[in-house]
Amino acid sequence: MDAAIKKFLPDAGNDSRPSDRPTEAEVEAAVRVLLRWTGDNPDREGLVDTPRRVMKAYREMFNGYDLSPAEELGRTFEEVAGYDDLVIVRDIQFHSHCEHHMVPIVGRAHVGYLPDGKVVGLSKIARVVDIFAHRLQTQEAMTAQVAGVIQDVLNPRGVAVIIEAEHMCMAMRGIRKQGSTTMTSTFTGSFKDSPEEQVRFVTMVRGTAGAR
């Protein structure tokens, strides 16, 4: 297998990842403990099916551990009439969970790259964002991971990623600041080397469509 793809498989570089997962029954038992921790009664009618629902919801919200972002980028094509300029997919909405508190991060990613011959299906860029979002994250790591996998697998002239997100761990608890957003960016290749390319990316992301 291509080394670039291997690097982005779910368990790459993470020896602490358990080789076997808990059973559904074990997960449901853990949710019952959390329900008791809230002060509620897991045996009351409204909560009886909740552990099972939470187990299923976790399987869906964290399915990014079972998917490979590098494999999503594997199918490319070159017949684009010689187009080799900036491609941007902006406003990719995502939901993730912060690795510190396991509560939601809600945000948007803007992803651009400068093709070097081959381009990738646009939906694949959004799929890559979703796969990383469906793992426990910090915003910084997610930004670097999205840029890194596109750079490594497509080998374009450069990749630019901006993520803006609200962290519920800052809104619902702790400091309790609603509406504050965090912005992160990663630039590789030509974007890293050239401030003009960065400006062009940001200008197009902030550009004309809709009420911006």
Ligand SMILES: Nc1nc2c(ncn2[C@@H]2O[C@H](COP(=O)(O)OP(=O)(O)OP(=O)(O)O)[C@@H](O)[C@H]2O)c(=O)[nH]1
């Ligand atoms: N850099 C970074 N920090 C994050 C992210 N998500 C959450 N955090 C922060 O992680 C930090 C964890 O701080 P700790 O002091 O260990 O935990 P805590 O006592 O729950 O912190 P408070 O949120 O300040 O109450 C907090 O400052 C969070 O705001 C992220 O994506 N990136």
Ligand SMILES: [Zn+2]
């Ligand atoms: Zn948090």
